[in-house]
Amino acid sequence: MPEQTPAEPTTSPAANIGVVGLAVMGSNLARNLASREGNTVAVYNRSRSKTDELVAEHPEAEFVPAFSYEEFAASLQKPRTAIIMVKAGGPTDAVIDSLMDVFEPGDIIIDGGNSLFTDTIRREKAVRERGFNFVGMGVSGGEEGALLGPSLMPGGPDEAWVTLGPILRSIAAVAEGEPCVTHVGHDGAGHFVKMVHNGIEYADMQLIAEAYDLIRRGTGKSPAEIADVFAEWNRGELESYLIEITAEVLRQTDAATGQPLVDVVVDEAGAKGTGAWTVQTALDLGVPVSGIAEATFARSLSSHREQRDVSGGLPGPAEDAFTVADADAFIEQVRLALYASKIVAYSQGFDEIRAGAAQYGWTIDLGAISRIWRGGCIIRAQFLNRIADAYAAEPELPVLLTAPYFVEALGRAQDAWRDIVATAAAAGIPSPAFSSSLAYYDGLRARRLPAALIQGQRDFFGAHTYKRIDKPGTFHTLWSADRTEVEAEDTH
Numbered sequence: 001m002p003e004q005t006p007a008e009p010t011t012s013p014a015a016n017i018g019v020v021g022l023a024v025m026g027s028n029l030a031r032n033l034a035s036r037e038g039n040t041v042a043v044y045n046r047s048r049s050k051t052d053e054l055v056a057e058h059p060e061a062e063f064v065p066a067f068s069y070e071e072f073a074a075s076l077q078k079p080r081t082a083i084i085m086v087k088a089g090g091p092t093d094a095v096i097d098s099l100m101d102v103f104e105p106g107d108i109i110i111d112g113g114n115s116l117f118t119d120t121i122r123r124e125k126a127v128r129e130r131g132f133n134f135v136g137m138g139v140s141g142g143e144e145g146a147l148l149g150p151s152l153m154p155g156g157p158d159e160a161w162v163t164l165g166p167i168l169r170s171i172a173a174v175a176e177g178e179p180c181v182t183h184v185g186h187d188g189a190g191h192f193v194k195m196v197h198n199g200i201e202y203a204d205m206q207l208i209a210e211a212y213d214l215i216r217r218g219t220g221k222s223p224a225e226i227a228d229v230f231a232e233w234n235r236g237e238l239e240s241y242l243i244e245i246t247a248e249v250l251r252q253t254d255a256a257t258g259q260p261l262v263d264v265v266v267d268e269a270g271a272k273g274t275g276a277w278t279v280q281t282a283l284d285l286g287v288p289v290s291g292i293a294e295a296t297f298a299r300s301l302s303s304h305r306e307q308r309d310v311s312g313g314l315p316g317p318a319e320d321a322f323t324v325a326d327a328d329a330f331i332e333q334v335r336l337a338l339y340a341s342k343i344v345a346y347s348q349g350f351d352e353i354r355a356g357a358a359q360y361g362w363t364i365d366l367g368a369i370s371r372i373w374r375g376g377c378i379i380r381a382q383f384l385n386r387i388a389d390a391y392a393a394e395p396e397l398p399v400l401l402t403a404p405y406f407v408e409a410l411g412r413a414q415d416a417w418r419d420i421v422a423t424a425a426a427a428g429i430p431s432p433a434f435s436s437s438l439a440y441y442d443g444l445r446a447r448r449l450p451a452a453l454i455q456g457q458r459d460f461f462g463a464h465t466y467k468r469i470d471k472p473g474t475f476h477t478l479w480s481a482d483r484t485e486v487e488a489e490d491t492h
Protein backbone atom coordinates (compact mmCIF):
# COMPACT_ATOMS: atom_id res chain seq x y z
CA MET A 1 0.00 0.00 0.00
CA PRO A 2 1.42 3.38 -0.95
CA GLU A 3 2.27 5.60 1.95
CA GLN A 4 -0.26 8.34 2.59
CA THR A 5 1.06 11.86 2.49
CA PRO A 6 -0.14 13.69 5.59
CA ALA A 7 -2.57 16.52 4.79
CA GLU A 8 -1.20 20.07 5.00
CA PRO A 9 -2.25 21.61 8.30
CA THR A 10 -5.06 24.01 7.58
CA THR A 11 -4.49 26.96 9.84
CA SER A 12 -6.74 29.57 8.31
CA PRO A 13 -6.63 32.85 10.14
CA ALA A 14 -9.19 33.00 12.87
CA ALA A 15 -10.11 36.67 13.16
CA ASN A 16 -12.20 38.88 10.85
CA ILE A 17 -11.20 42.10 12.63
CA GLY A 18 -8.30 43.25 14.81
CA VAL A 19 -7.66 45.99 17.33
CA VAL A 20 -4.24 47.55 17.98
CA GLY A 21 -3.94 49.54 21.21
CA LEU A 22 -5.67 48.09 24.24
CA ALA A 23 -5.92 51.02 26.63
CA VAL A 24 -9.42 51.97 27.79
CA MET A 25 -10.87 52.79 24.36
CA GLY A 26 -9.26 49.95 22.39
CA SER A 27 -10.05 47.24 24.94
CA ASN A 28 -13.67 48.34 25.21
CA LEU A 29 -14.06 48.54 21.44
CA ALA A 30 -12.51 45.08 21.12
CA ARG A 31 -14.97 43.71 23.69
CA ASN A 32 -17.85 45.38 21.87
CA LEU A 33 -16.71 43.81 18.57
CA ALA A 34 -16.29 40.39 20.17
CA SER A 35 -19.79 40.50 21.64
CA ARG A 36 -21.39 40.74 18.17
CA GLU A 37 -22.48 37.67 16.24
CA GLY A 38 -19.95 36.51 13.69
CA ASN A 39 -16.93 38.48 14.91
CA THR A 40 -13.65 36.99 16.03
CA VAL A 41 -11.29 39.68 17.24
CA ALA A 42 -7.50 39.68 17.12
CA VAL A 43 -5.88 41.98 19.69
CA TYR A 44 -2.41 43.49 19.93
CA ASN A 45 -0.83 46.07 22.21
CA ARG A 46 2.74 47.40 22.20
CA SER A 47 3.32 46.33 25.79
CA ARG A 48 2.27 42.76 26.34
CA SER A 49 0.73 43.23 29.80
CA LYS A 50 -2.40 44.97 28.47
CA THR A 51 -3.04 42.12 26.03
CA ASP A 52 -2.56 39.47 28.72
CA GLU A 53 -4.86 41.32 31.11
CA LEU A 54 -7.63 41.78 28.56
CA VAL A 55 -7.55 38.17 27.44
CA ALA A 56 -7.48 36.88 31.02
CA GLU A 57 -10.28 39.14 32.23
CA HIS A 58 -12.57 38.44 29.28
CA PRO A 59 -12.45 34.78 28.32
CA GLU A 60 -16.03 35.12 27.01
CA ALA A 61 -14.70 37.36 24.20
CA GLU A 62 -12.52 34.53 22.84
CA PHE A 63 -9.91 37.03 21.67
CA VAL A 64 -7.08 35.94 19.43
CA PRO A 65 -4.07 37.54 21.14
CA ALA A 66 -1.00 38.51 19.14
CA PHE A 67 2.36 39.50 20.55
CA SER A 68 4.01 40.83 17.42
CA TYR A 69 2.74 42.61 14.33
CA GLU A 70 3.60 39.47 12.30
CA GLU A 71 1.41 37.30 14.53
CA PHE A 72 -1.32 39.91 14.38
CA ALA A 73 -1.27 39.92 10.56
CA ALA A 74 -1.24 36.12 10.46
CA SER A 75 -4.32 35.92 12.68
CA LEU A 76 -6.47 38.06 10.37
CA GLN A 77 -8.57 36.93 7.42
CA LYS A 78 -8.15 38.87 4.16
CA PRO A 79 -8.75 41.63 3.47
CA ARG A 80 -7.18 42.21 6.88
CA THR A 81 -9.08 44.83 8.82
CA ALA A 82 -7.48 46.48 11.83
CA ILE A 83 -8.65 49.33 14.04
CA ILE A 84 -5.90 51.37 15.67
CA MET A 85 -6.81 52.88 19.06
CA VAL A 86 -3.57 54.46 20.25
CA LYS A 87 -2.47 57.96 21.19
CA ALA A 88 -3.04 60.40 18.36
CA GLY A 89 0.02 61.84 16.57
CA GLY A 90 3.38 60.06 16.35
CA PRO A 91 2.17 56.79 17.94
CA THR A 92 -0.55 56.47 15.27
CA ASP A 93 2.02 57.00 12.49
CA ALA A 94 4.29 54.39 14.09
CA VAL A 95 1.52 51.79 14.25
CA ILE A 96 0.42 52.48 10.65
CA ASP A 97 4.01 51.96 9.45
CA SER A 98 4.30 48.71 11.40
CA LEU A 99 1.02 47.41 9.99
CA MET A 100 2.03 48.26 6.43
CA ASP A 101 5.19 46.19 6.94
CA VAL A 102 3.14 43.05 7.65
CA PHE A 103 -0.14 43.67 5.76
CA GLU A 104 -0.79 43.24 2.03
CA PRO A 105 -2.28 45.60 -0.56
CA GLY A 106 -6.07 45.72 -0.26
CA ASP A 107 -6.00 45.37 3.53
CA ILE A 108 -7.79 47.99 5.59
CA ILE A 109 -6.17 50.11 8.28
CA ILE A 110 -8.54 52.18 10.42
CA ASP A 111 -7.44 54.93 12.76
CA GLY A 112 -10.11 55.25 15.46
CA GLY A 113 -8.13 57.75 17.55
CA ASN A 114 -8.80 61.45 17.83
CA SER A 115 -6.55 62.42 14.94
CA LEU A 116 -6.45 65.84 13.34
CA PHE A 117 -8.22 65.56 9.99
CA THR A 118 -5.29 67.04 8.08
CA ASP A 119 -3.10 64.23 9.46
CA THR A 120 -5.75 61.80 8.23
CA ILE A 121 -5.71 63.33 4.75
CA ARG A 122 -1.91 63.00 4.69
CA ARG A 123 -1.99 59.42 5.99
CA GLU A 124 -4.76 58.33 3.64
CA LYS A 125 -2.74 59.50 0.66
CA ALA A 126 0.49 57.86 1.84
CA VAL A 127 -1.20 54.57 2.75
CA ARG A 128 -3.25 54.48 -0.48
CA GLU A 129 -0.09 55.01 -2.54
CA ARG A 130 1.21 51.77 -1.06
CA GLY A 131 -1.97 49.93 -2.08
CA PHE A 132 -3.72 49.75 1.31
CA ASN A 133 -7.06 51.22 2.31
CA PHE A 134 -6.96 53.77 5.07
CA VAL A 135 -9.96 54.93 7.06
CA GLY A 136 -9.83 57.77 9.58
CA MET A 137 -12.74 57.18 11.93
CA GLY A 138 -14.13 59.45 14.63
CA VAL A 139 -15.32 57.51 17.68
CA SER A 140 -17.48 59.30 20.20
CA GLY A 141 -18.97 58.16 23.46
CA GLY A 142 -15.96 57.72 25.71
CA GLU A 143 -15.20 54.38 27.28
CA GLU A 144 -18.82 53.43 27.89
CA GLY A 145 -19.73 54.22 24.29
CA ALA A 146 -16.81 52.15 23.00
CA LEU A 147 -18.06 49.18 25.01
CA LEU A 148 -21.80 49.42 24.55
CA GLY A 149 -22.18 51.30 21.27
CA PRO A 150 -20.41 54.45 20.12
CA SER A 151 -21.33 56.95 17.46
CA LEU A 152 -18.93 56.23 14.60
CA MET A 153 -17.79 58.68 11.94
CA PRO A 154 -15.67 56.81 9.38
CA GLY A 155 -14.12 58.50 6.36
CA GLY A 156 -11.93 56.77 3.79
CA PRO A 157 -12.53 55.07 0.46
CA ASP A 158 -15.80 53.47 -0.68
CA GLU A 159 -13.98 50.14 -1.16
CA ALA A 160 -13.16 49.91 2.55
CA TRP A 161 -16.73 50.80 3.51
CA VAL A 162 -18.00 47.66 1.76
CA THR A 163 -16.10 45.44 4.23
CA LEU A 164 -16.26 47.77 7.16
CA GLY A 165 -19.88 48.94 6.96
CA PRO A 166 -21.52 45.75 8.31
CA ILE A 167 -18.96 45.43 11.13
CA LEU A 168 -19.37 49.05 12.21
CA ARG A 169 -23.15 48.89 11.97
CA SER A 170 -23.07 45.91 14.33
CA ILE A 171 -21.13 47.73 17.09
CA ALA A 172 -22.53 51.25 16.83
CA ALA A 173 -25.15 52.71 19.14
CA VAL A 174 -28.69 52.44 17.87
CA ALA A 175 -30.99 55.45 17.89
CA GLU A 176 -34.62 54.99 16.93
CA GLY A 177 -33.77 51.72 15.19
CA GLU A 178 -30.89 53.17 13.14
CA PRO A 179 -27.21 52.39 13.80
CA CYS A 180 -25.24 55.54 14.62
CA VAL A 181 -22.73 55.20 11.81
CA THR A 182 -22.53 56.45 8.26
CA HIS A 183 -19.77 56.68 5.68
CA VAL A 184 -19.15 60.37 6.25
CA GLY A 185 -17.03 61.04 3.16
CA HIS A 186 -13.56 60.40 1.77
CA ASP A 187 -10.14 60.66 3.45
CA GLY A 188 -10.31 63.06 6.43
CA ALA A 189 -14.09 63.66 6.40
CA GLY A 190 -14.76 61.38 9.38
CA HIS A 191 -12.18 63.00 11.63
CA PHE A 192 -13.30 66.45 10.49
CA VAL A 193 -16.87 65.72 11.53
CA LYS A 194 -15.67 64.23 14.83
CA MET A 195 -13.64 67.39 15.45
CA VAL A 196 -16.70 69.60 14.93
CA HIS A 197 -18.74 67.24 17.12
CA ASN A 198 -16.25 67.92 19.91
CA GLY A 199 -16.39 71.66 19.25
CA ILE A 200 -20.18 71.60 19.59
CA GLU A 201 -19.71 69.56 22.76
CA TYR A 202 -17.51 72.36 24.18
CA ALA A 203 -20.22 74.94 23.38
CA ASP A 204 -23.02 72.81 24.82
CA MET A 205 -21.08 72.22 28.06
CA GLN A 206 -20.19 75.91 28.44
CA LEU A 207 -23.82 76.95 27.87
CA ILE A 208 -25.01 74.48 30.51
CA ALA A 209 -22.35 75.76 32.92
CA GLU A 210 -23.46 79.37 32.34
CA ALA A 211 -27.09 78.38 32.94
CA TYR A 212 -26.12 76.70 36.23
CA ASP A 213 -24.08 79.73 37.33
CA LEU A 214 -26.89 82.19 36.60
CA ILE A 215 -29.46 80.08 38.44
CA ARG A 216 -27.20 79.56 41.42
CA ARG A 217 -26.23 83.20 41.73
CA GLY A 218 -29.69 84.54 40.90
CA THR A 219 -31.83 82.24 43.03
CA GLY A 220 -29.45 81.02 45.74
CA LYS A 221 -30.56 77.45 45.08
CA SER A 222 -28.16 74.70 46.16
CA PRO A 223 -26.47 72.43 43.58
CA ALA A 224 -28.83 69.61 44.58
CA GLU A 225 -31.84 71.86 43.99
CA ILE A 226 -30.42 72.92 40.64
CA ALA A 227 -29.95 69.23 39.84
CA ASP A 228 -33.73 68.95 40.10
CA VAL A 229 -34.09 71.82 37.63
CA PHE A 230 -31.83 70.06 35.11
CA ALA A 231 -33.62 66.75 35.66
CA GLU A 232 -36.88 68.55 34.87
CA TRP A 233 -35.37 70.18 31.77
CA ASN A 234 -34.28 66.74 30.66
CA ARG A 235 -37.92 65.80 30.25
CA GLY A 236 -38.52 68.54 27.67
CA GLU A 237 -36.99 69.93 24.48
CA LEU A 238 -33.52 70.11 26.10
CA GLU A 239 -33.45 66.35 26.71
CA SER A 240 -29.86 65.23 26.21
CA TYR A 241 -27.03 63.24 27.70
CA LEU A 242 -25.20 66.40 28.82
CA ILE A 243 -28.25 67.78 30.67
CA GLU A 244 -28.77 64.36 32.25
CA ILE A 245 -25.19 64.07 33.54
CA THR A 246 -25.24 67.70 34.70
CA ALA A 247 -28.04 66.76 37.11
CA GLU A 248 -25.96 63.78 38.31
CA VAL A 249 -22.84 65.86 38.86
CA LEU A 250 -24.74 68.60 40.72
CA ARG A 251 -26.40 66.05 42.98
CA GLN A 252 -23.09 64.45 43.96
CA THR A 253 -21.88 65.04 47.54
CA ASP A 254 -18.18 64.91 48.33
CA ALA A 255 -17.58 62.05 50.76
CA ALA A 256 -14.61 63.75 52.45
CA THR A 257 -16.23 67.11 53.24
CA GLY A 258 -19.95 66.55 52.91
CA GLN A 259 -20.01 69.51 50.49
CA PRO A 260 -21.52 69.39 47.00
CA LEU A 261 -18.81 67.92 44.80
CA VAL A 262 -19.07 70.86 42.40
CA ASP A 263 -17.96 73.16 45.26
CA VAL A 264 -14.78 71.25 46.01
CA VAL A 265 -13.62 70.77 42.41
CA VAL A 266 -11.05 73.38 41.26
CA ASP A 267 -12.75 75.71 38.77
CA GLU A 268 -10.18 75.36 35.97
CA ALA A 269 -11.50 73.47 32.94
CA GLY A 270 -9.11 71.23 31.04
CA ALA A 271 -9.08 70.54 27.32
CA LYS A 272 -7.49 67.98 25.05
CA GLY A 273 -7.35 70.23 22.01
CA THR A 274 -10.23 69.26 19.75
CA GLY A 275 -12.15 72.45 20.63
CA ALA A 276 -9.11 74.50 19.66
CA TRP A 277 -8.79 72.52 16.39
CA THR A 278 -12.43 73.27 15.58
CA VAL A 279 -11.88 76.98 16.09
CA GLN A 280 -8.54 77.09 14.26
CA THR A 281 -10.07 75.25 11.31
CA ALA A 282 -13.12 77.54 11.34
CA LEU A 283 -10.82 80.57 11.22
CA ASP A 284 -9.04 79.10 8.21
CA LEU A 285 -12.36 78.39 6.51
CA GLY A 286 -13.78 81.81 7.44
CA VAL A 287 -16.72 80.31 9.32
CA PRO A 288 -17.93 82.16 12.43
CA VAL A 289 -18.22 79.54 15.16
CA SER A 290 -18.36 82.13 17.92
CA GLY A 291 -20.18 79.92 20.43
CA ILE A 292 -17.56 77.18 20.12
CA ALA A 293 -14.76 79.74 20.22
CA GLU A 294 -16.12 81.42 23.36
CA ALA A 295 -16.51 78.02 25.02
CA THR A 296 -12.91 77.16 24.19
CA PHE A 297 -11.65 80.54 25.42
CA ALA A 298 -13.76 80.27 28.58
CA ARG A 299 -11.87 77.07 29.44
CA SER A 300 -8.57 78.88 28.78
CA LEU A 301 -9.59 81.84 30.96
CA SER A 302 -10.62 79.52 33.79
CA SER A 303 -7.21 77.86 33.69
CA HIS A 304 -5.20 81.11 33.93
CA ARG A 305 -5.17 81.06 37.71
CA GLU A 306 -2.27 83.53 37.93
CA GLN A 307 -4.26 86.13 35.97
CA ARG A 308 -7.47 85.47 37.88
CA ASP A 309 -5.61 85.85 41.18
CA VAL A 310 -4.50 89.39 40.35
CA SER A 311 -7.81 90.41 38.77
CA GLY A 312 -10.23 89.70 41.59
CA GLY A 313 -10.21 93.35 42.69
CA LEU A 314 -11.22 94.78 39.31
CA PRO A 315 -14.24 97.07 39.61
CA GLY A 316 -17.67 95.56 39.00
CA PRO A 317 -20.90 94.54 40.70
CA ALA A 318 -20.45 92.68 43.99
CA GLU A 319 -20.65 88.91 43.55
CA ASP A 320 -23.44 88.43 46.06
CA ALA A 321 -25.50 91.47 45.06
CA PHE A 322 -27.60 89.67 42.48
CA THR A 323 -30.92 88.09 43.38
CA VAL A 324 -34.03 87.61 41.31
CA ALA A 325 -37.53 88.28 42.59
CA ASP A 326 -39.23 85.35 40.90
CA ALA A 327 -36.96 82.30 40.84
CA ASP A 328 -39.27 80.12 38.73
CA ALA A 329 -39.73 82.77 36.07
CA PHE A 330 -35.98 83.42 35.97
CA ILE A 331 -35.21 79.71 35.61
CA GLU A 332 -37.62 79.48 32.69
CA GLN A 333 -35.89 82.45 31.05
CA VAL A 334 -32.52 80.75 31.51
CA ARG A 335 -33.92 77.57 29.96
CA LEU A 336 -35.09 79.48 26.91
CA ALA A 337 -31.77 81.31 26.60
CA LEU A 338 -29.97 77.99 26.82
CA TYR A 339 -32.11 76.46 24.11
CA ALA A 340 -31.69 79.43 21.77
CA SER A 341 -27.91 79.52 22.30
CA LYS A 342 -27.73 75.79 21.72
CA ILE A 343 -29.51 76.17 18.38
CA VAL A 344 -26.86 78.75 17.43
CA ALA A 345 -23.98 76.48 18.49
CA TYR A 346 -25.27 73.58 16.38
CA SER A 347 -26.06 75.84 13.46
CA GLN A 348 -22.49 77.16 13.54
CA GLY A 349 -21.06 73.63 13.81
CA PHE A 350 -23.04 72.41 10.80
CA ASP A 351 -21.90 75.50 8.93
CA GLU A 352 -18.32 74.48 9.55
CA ILE A 353 -18.99 70.96 8.25
CA ARG A 354 -20.57 72.42 5.11
CA ALA A 355 -17.60 74.72 4.58
CA GLY A 356 -15.12 71.90 5.24
CA ALA A 357 -16.90 69.65 2.76
CA ALA A 358 -16.74 72.38 0.11
CA GLN A 359 -13.08 73.10 0.80
CA TYR A 360 -11.88 69.48 0.83
CA GLY A 361 -14.23 68.09 -1.82
CA TRP A 362 -16.29 65.82 0.44
CA THR A 363 -19.94 65.00 -0.09
CA ILE A 364 -21.35 65.06 3.42
CA ASP A 365 -25.00 64.39 4.15
CA LEU A 366 -25.67 66.81 7.03
CA GLY A 367 -28.97 65.12 7.90
CA ALA A 368 -27.16 61.78 8.25
CA ILE A 369 -24.59 63.41 10.55
CA SER A 370 -27.32 64.70 12.86
CA ARG A 371 -28.88 61.22 12.91
CA ILE A 372 -25.66 59.40 13.84
CA TRP A 373 -25.16 61.82 16.74
CA ARG A 374 -28.51 60.85 18.26
CA GLY A 375 -27.04 57.87 20.07
CA GLY A 376 -23.73 56.79 21.58
CA CYS A 377 -22.01 60.17 21.58
CA ILE A 378 -21.62 62.90 24.17
CA ILE A 379 -23.88 65.41 22.39
CA ARG A 380 -26.71 62.93 21.86
CA ALA A 381 -29.98 64.77 22.23
CA GLN A 382 -33.59 64.69 21.22
CA PHE A 383 -32.93 68.02 19.51
CA LEU A 384 -30.87 66.28 16.78
CA ASN A 385 -34.10 64.91 15.34
CA ARG A 386 -35.15 68.49 14.64
CA ILE A 387 -31.89 69.05 12.76
CA ALA A 388 -32.42 65.85 10.78
CA ASP A 389 -35.95 67.05 9.91
CA ALA A 390 -34.60 70.42 8.79
CA TYR A 391 -32.08 68.86 6.39
CA ALA A 392 -34.62 66.29 5.19
CA ALA A 393 -36.93 69.15 4.21
CA GLU A 394 -34.13 71.23 2.66
CA PRO A 395 -30.79 69.43 2.18
CA GLU A 396 -29.06 72.61 0.96
CA LEU A 397 -30.33 74.77 3.82
CA PRO A 398 -27.77 77.62 3.97
CA VAL A 399 -28.26 78.40 7.69
CA LEU A 400 -29.65 75.73 9.97
CA LEU A 401 -31.33 78.17 12.32
CA THR A 402 -33.52 79.47 9.51
CA ALA A 403 -35.38 76.13 9.32
CA PRO A 404 -39.04 76.71 10.30
CA TYR A 405 -38.85 74.71 13.53
CA PHE A 406 -35.86 76.70 14.77
CA VAL A 407 -37.33 80.03 13.66
CA GLU A 408 -40.35 79.24 15.82
CA ALA A 409 -38.17 78.15 18.76
CA LEU A 410 -35.98 81.24 18.51
CA GLY A 411 -39.06 83.43 18.26
CA ARG A 412 -40.35 81.90 21.47
CA ALA A 413 -37.00 82.24 23.24
CA GLN A 414 -35.57 85.51 22.09
CA ASP A 415 -37.12 87.90 24.60
CA ALA A 416 -35.95 85.73 27.48
CA TRP A 417 -32.54 85.31 25.81
CA ARG A 418 -32.09 89.09 25.58
CA ASP A 419 -33.23 89.55 29.17
CA ILE A 420 -30.81 86.93 30.44
CA VAL A 421 -27.84 88.33 28.53
CA ALA A 422 -28.69 91.86 29.73
CA THR A 423 -29.24 90.67 33.30
CA ALA A 424 -25.97 88.76 33.34
CA ALA A 425 -24.08 91.78 32.00
CA ALA A 426 -25.68 94.10 34.56
CA ALA A 427 -24.94 91.67 37.39
CA GLY A 428 -21.35 91.10 36.28
CA ILE A 429 -21.87 87.38 35.70
CA PRO A 430 -19.75 86.11 32.83
CA SER A 431 -21.91 84.50 30.14
CA PRO A 432 -19.66 84.52 27.07
CA ALA A 433 -21.43 81.73 25.19
CA PHE A 434 -24.94 83.06 25.84
CA SER A 435 -24.01 86.59 24.79
CA SER A 436 -21.86 85.69 21.79
CA SER A 437 -24.63 83.42 20.49
CA LEU A 438 -27.12 86.26 20.73
CA ALA A 439 -24.70 88.65 19.02
CA TYR A 440 -24.25 86.12 16.20
CA TYR A 441 -28.01 85.77 15.86
CA ASP A 442 -28.50 89.52 15.66
CA GLY A 443 -25.58 89.79 13.26
CA LEU A 444 -27.26 87.34 10.89
CA ARG A 445 -30.59 89.16 11.18
CA ALA A 446 -29.22 92.66 10.61
CA ARG A 447 -30.18 94.31 7.32
CA ARG A 448 -27.08 96.52 7.48
CA LEU A 449 -23.92 95.73 9.37
CA PRO A 450 -21.21 98.20 10.34
CA ALA A 451 -18.95 96.20 8.03
CA ALA A 452 -19.51 99.09 5.61
CA LEU A 453 -17.55 101.35 7.96
CA ILE A 454 -14.78 98.76 8.22
CA GLN A 455 -14.53 98.75 4.42
CA GLY A 456 -14.18 102.54 4.58
CA GLN A 457 -11.40 102.29 7.14
CA ARG A 458 -9.60 99.60 5.14
CA ASP A 459 -9.81 101.71 2.04
CA PHE A 460 -8.51 104.73 3.97
CA PHE A 461 -5.35 103.16 5.38
CA GLY A 462 -4.64 100.41 2.89
CA ALA A 463 -6.46 101.26 -0.38
CA HIS A 464 -8.27 97.94 0.01
CA THR A 465 -11.21 99.24 -2.09
CA TYR A 466 -14.95 98.76 -1.59
CA LYS A 467 -18.12 97.95 -3.51
CA ARG A 468 -21.11 100.28 -3.70
CA ILE A 469 -24.72 99.34 -3.10
CA ASP A 470 -25.93 101.33 -6.09
CA LYS A 471 -23.69 100.24 -8.96
CA PRO A 472 -21.39 97.39 -9.95
CA GLY A 473 -17.61 97.69 -9.82
CA THR A 474 -14.88 98.27 -7.29
CA PHE A 475 -13.99 101.71 -5.93
CA HIS A 476 -11.38 103.61 -3.99
CA THR A 477 -11.55 107.06 -2.48
CA LEU A 478 -8.41 109.17 -2.89
CA TRP A 479 -8.21 109.80 0.85
CA SER A 480 -4.85 111.59 0.87
CA ALA A 481 -5.63 113.70 -2.18
CA ASP A 482 -8.92 115.39 -3.03
CA ARG A 483 -11.11 112.54 -1.71
CA THR A 484 -12.81 111.92 -5.00
CA GLU A 485 -13.81 108.39 -5.84
CA VAL A 486 -12.13 106.38 -8.60
CA GLU A 487 -12.78 102.95 -10.04
CA ALA A 488 -10.18 100.48 -8.84
CA GLU A 489 -9.08 96.90 -9.05
CA ASP A 490 -10.63 94.62 -6.45
CA THR A 491 -7.87 93.95 -3.90
CA HIS A 492 -10.13 92.93 -0.98
Ligand SMILES: NC(=O)c1ccc[n+]([C@@H]2O[C@H](COP(=O)([O-])OP(=O)(O)OC[C@H]3O[C@@H](n4cnc5c(N)ncnc54)[C@H](OP(=O)(O)O)[C@@H]3O)[C@@H](O)[C@H]2O)c1
Binds near residue numbers: 090113
Ligand atom coordinates in the same frame (compact mmCIF):
# COMPACT_ATOMS: atom_id res chain seq x y z
N1 LIG B 1 -10.69 58.31 26.14
C1 LIG B 1 -11.75 58.71 25.44
O1 LIG B 1 -12.84 59.01 25.96
C2 LIG B 1 -11.65 58.79 23.95
C3 LIG B 1 -12.79 59.03 23.19
C4 LIG B 1 -12.70 59.03 21.81
C5 LIG B 1 -11.49 58.83 21.21
N2 LIG B 1 -10.37 58.63 21.96
C6 LIG B 1 -9.10 58.40 21.27
O2 LIG B 1 -8.87 57.00 21.22
C7 LIG B 1 -7.45 56.75 21.22
C8 LIG B 1 -7.13 55.79 22.38
O3 LIG B 1 -7.51 56.42 23.60
P1 LIG B 1 -7.22 55.76 25.02
O4 LIG B 1 -7.67 56.76 26.02
O5 LIG B 1 -7.78 54.40 25.04
O6 LIG B 1 -5.64 55.54 25.03
P2 LIG B 1 -4.42 56.59 25.07
O7 LIG B 1 -4.07 56.85 26.49
O8 LIG B 1 -4.70 57.74 24.19
O9 LIG B 1 -3.24 55.71 24.39
C9 LIG B 1 -2.70 54.60 25.03
C10 LIG B 1 -2.47 53.50 24.04
O10 LIG B 1 -1.57 53.96 23.00
C11 LIG B 1 -0.51 52.98 22.89
N3 LIG B 1 0.69 53.62 22.39
C12 LIG B 1 1.22 54.80 22.79
N4 LIG B 1 2.33 55.06 22.06
C13 LIG B 1 2.49 54.03 21.20
C14 LIG B 1 3.44 53.73 20.19
N5 LIG B 1 4.44 54.57 19.91
N6 LIG B 1 3.31 52.58 19.49
C15 LIG B 1 2.28 51.74 19.75
N7 LIG B 1 1.34 51.98 20.68
C16 LIG B 1 1.46 53.12 21.40
C17 LIG B 1 -0.35 52.48 24.30
O11 LIG B 1 0.39 51.29 24.30
P3 LIG B 1 1.20 50.85 25.62
O12 LIG B 1 0.21 50.13 26.49
O13 LIG B 1 2.28 49.98 25.11
O14 LIG B 1 1.72 52.11 26.27
C18 LIG B 1 -1.81 52.28 24.68
O15 LIG B 1 -2.36 51.13 24.11
C19 LIG B 1 -6.78 58.11 21.35
O16 LIG B 1 -6.44 58.58 20.07
C20 LIG B 1 -7.88 58.99 21.93
O17 LIG B 1 -7.71 60.35 21.60
C21 LIG B 1 -10.44 58.58 23.31
